[in-house]
Amino acid sequence: MTSKKTTPLYQAKSIKKYFPVTGGILRRTIGQVKALDGVDLDIYRGETISVIGESGCGKTTLGRMLAVLQKPTDGELTFDFGDGLQDVAHLDRGEELAFRKKVQMIFQDPYTSFNPRQRVGVAMDEVLQVHGVKDPEERFSRIKEACEMVNMRVEYLQRYPHEFSGGQRQRLAIARCLAVKPELIIADEIVSALDVSIQAQIVNLLRKIQKETGLSFVFITHDVAVARYVGHRIAVMYLGSVVEILPAEALPENAEHPYTIALLSAVPDMNLQGKKKQIALQGEVPSPIDAPSGCAFSTRCPYVMDICKTTRPTLRIAADGKAGHQVACHLETPPTGE
Amino acid sequence: MIEKPPSTAKLMISNFVRNTTGMIGLAIVFLVVTSSIFAVQISGYDPNMFDGANTSLPPSTTHLMGTDQLGQDVFSRVLYGGRNSILIGVLASFLGNLIGTVLGAIAGYVRGKFDTILIRLSELVMTFPQLVLVLIFVTFLGQGVANVIFIFAITGWMTTFRLVRSEFMSLREEAFVEADRAFGFSSKRIIFRHLLPNTMSPIVVAFTINTAIYIIAEAGLSFLGLGVPVTTPTWGNLLAAAQAPVVVEQYWWLWVFPAAAIVVFVTGVNFIGDGLRDVLDPRSRTQVKEASFGSTLKQKIFGSRKRNA
Amino acid sequence: MSNILELKDVNVTFNVEAGQLHILRDVSLEVPKGSFLCVVGESGCGKSVTAQAIVQLLPDNGKVESGSINFYDQGEKLEINKLEKFGSRMRGLRGAKIGMIFQDTLSSLNPAHRVGRQVAESLLQHMDISKDEAKTKVIELFKKLGIPDPERRYEAYPHEFSGGMRQRVMIAIATVCEPDLVIADEPTTALDVTIQAQIMTLLKDLQKSAGKTFILITHNMALVSEVADHVAVMYLGRVVEYGNVNQVLRNPRHPYTQALLQSVPSLAADKNIELKTVDGQTPSPADVTKGCEFAGRCPFVTDACREQVIPLLSFGEKHQVRCIRLDEKGNLPKLSKAAAND
Structure with a gap:
């Protein structure tokens, strides 16, 4: 087994x-x-x-x-x-x-x-x-x-x-x-x-x-x-890549990728009003024809760093260290939102 | 135990029976076909019997449609000629449709090189005027009922091909085809067992239209002396006999009756086609309305305005 | 605050092949000026028909049978349902005084014309201004609505x-003439949630900063909870519950509203609890009998429910519920265990 x-x-x-x-x-x-x-x-x-x-x-x-x-x-x-x-x-x-x-x-x-x-x-x-x-x-x-x-x-x-x-x-x-x-x-x-x-x-x-x-x-x-x-598990995709994989229970509090948090904050939910981390996204998803060369989310990410624009992050163990929680992001500590 | 719902075929038949146009068409076609089969019995004359004593008689009670220059009974010849004309129309249409359907189904579903070659070929055939093409074939193959059928089929499959191909191209994107593929169904099964039944209505309608077209085409071809040999009576050959101006003017019964037979039969076939279209595809009447809803709604909002360029 | 729109006992029927369908039944709504009303319900509940009836854009086979629809234009009362459908008065209202936003943005915009011109057109239609002024105004509006690069977009x-972006253009068309009332029919259903959030923020801003009144037609209860001041829940052509957002969403009284709220999982839902479902399907408007429309699917149903037209009962401050199974405090009876587990 x-x-x-x-x-x-x-x-x-x-x-x-x-x-x-x-x-x-x-x-x-x-x-x-x-x-x-x-x-x-x-x-x-x-x-x-x-x-x-x-x-x-x-x-x-x-x-x-x-x-x-x-x-x-x-x-x-x-x-x-x-x-x-x-x-x-x-x-x-x-x-x-x-x-x-x-x-x-x-x-x-x-x-x-x-x-x-x-x-x-x-x-x-x-x-x-x-x-x-x-x-x-x-x-x-x-x-x-x-x-x-x-x-x-x-x-x-x-x-x-x-x-x-x-x-x-x-x-x-x-x-x-x-x-x-x-x-x-x-x-x-x-x-x-x-x-x-x-x-x-x-x-x-x-x-x-x-x-x-x-x-x-x-x-x-x-x-x-x-x-x-x-x-049981959630895989979050953005522009052709999986940016975060996490146990379902980790949602919504423990999401670490800025895109996941932004997505969650956009979901209307009557039980969580004012309790969610907030990242308001500006603009729209870039076309997959001219996708950014670094991190796919780098063009809209409020926490973007120089490395994000050049190097693509791969899935790594998330900061919370929980089993089965992986995130593809260069940020060492997950964003807290506004 | 389980109540069996009426089958699709039964439903369609009962719908067709209620369709006035279709039923009138069916009655006409049935009448013309049976009377051409029993031509001799109905008219009481052998269509090929010469009667030197009774040439070029106008219609009378003994000869309902008169007689021709050789004394043959026109009524009998019109009925008898229907055999060949109808045979040519139906068989040529069936063969052409069969070729077009099979090629169109495969081309539309498989796409790729096969499709490209066929579509170019069909374009090539279509850019040629069909009459010229038919003339070329007749020259090579000679006259005769079988040859005419073959020539019509080989020069006329493209319309059905294009129709079936475009139907298949849109059908193959439907979710149920995707589901079939996910279940591991073979392409052959998907094409012939699942997609073909969904294309049946345009094919059947195309069949009736083509039948009518080929009957008229046979008449035209025989009129030019290039279709079936004059010795075989067909509606076209009967008309061809009326080429001389003197016949047109003085012996009107020689051309009016065969022409009328063509008109009646073709009308009947077209009526059946209309009826079938209604029965097989009830959607065809409403689609247009739905598609344009969005823009008309907007037009309603701002009312009708001047279109200043 | 005074009302901008009042619907009183509006009945709408549709003529179909099989006969006449009663699509809206005694719909009454009051929309205070400057408020945000959400009309919620599942497909076929009549929420879109309500919107169409308000602007007199029912399909050709539909008709307002009885009732009144009153619109207040700066204190002047207009009986919309007595105006000629495509008369100059009604056309002056649509677009200019009442703006509309639809779900299907692609077919609502004319593909052959530049977007900016389509927006400017409704300005030119309703106001006495020059083309250049209109263009300036539209570009300004594009900027305000968050359409990037508005000068270039005007020509696209x-x-x-x-x-x-198309939905933003639709909003521009709906609001360019500064209407007092905007009706939005499922404006974000075809859009992604992050875009939906942007659009909803935009609408809410327009309500708060420009004092516009909104009627939002939607099926999304969670969305309602984020934007609405008042909520009307519809089922099979009737308003079954009406009240302010807290009354209806935090303290739902009608069994249908309750079921609807509990059938949508929340991000905070306990995964061990099953979602609440409503048995069966929404009946067709052709099958409706005289009693409560929800009787066939309601766990609280009694014989009395099927025998009479259910009146709208009031609880607290303007919280109206169409259910006779509620006690004086507005609570439903306790279900027996067996029935609850069923």
């Missing part, structure tokens, strides 16, 4: 993803969008890691890398199938299926994540067929089990996607993933399109499933409070 | 702006 806790299930090492920017009549590459610029992330068994950040920070790209829907420009992706970490960025068709059985993904928009012309039950069944579950009885019992887990009546599976509400569809998407019995589920903004009361249902459900099945989750969201509530 | 096109 201890070894399982200490060796990651899935490891991403200095992942880079550059998209070429073309221009001119000849469509030549004139620059690169650095969507991910060297991201390290370890995902352990039985944990939920929340990835937060604002639009354009690369969190969705990171999710797609982890699901190997796109290949990274550079870096290593290794997954533990049971006998140590293996490369998963370059798989043949058979290995890919084996990987996809272990790692599932749920998408943001519940309205388009099911084929509109396919009954949801058929859609679920098809996934199991592709993954080699030949016995129809077993497929049905697995689907039934998954539906029970998300509180969805099996009779509803006869329906078409448009006959469900957004929240129900998101539950069905979760059930479809669960039926495959994966070890890791990557959830990309799955509650952001829902009304708050429905969002609460899905959040509670995810937490329940995580507790009962011991699955690992990567929970990508822009909502810091939901991320803290769902995740 | 909407697509050259980020979402946050």
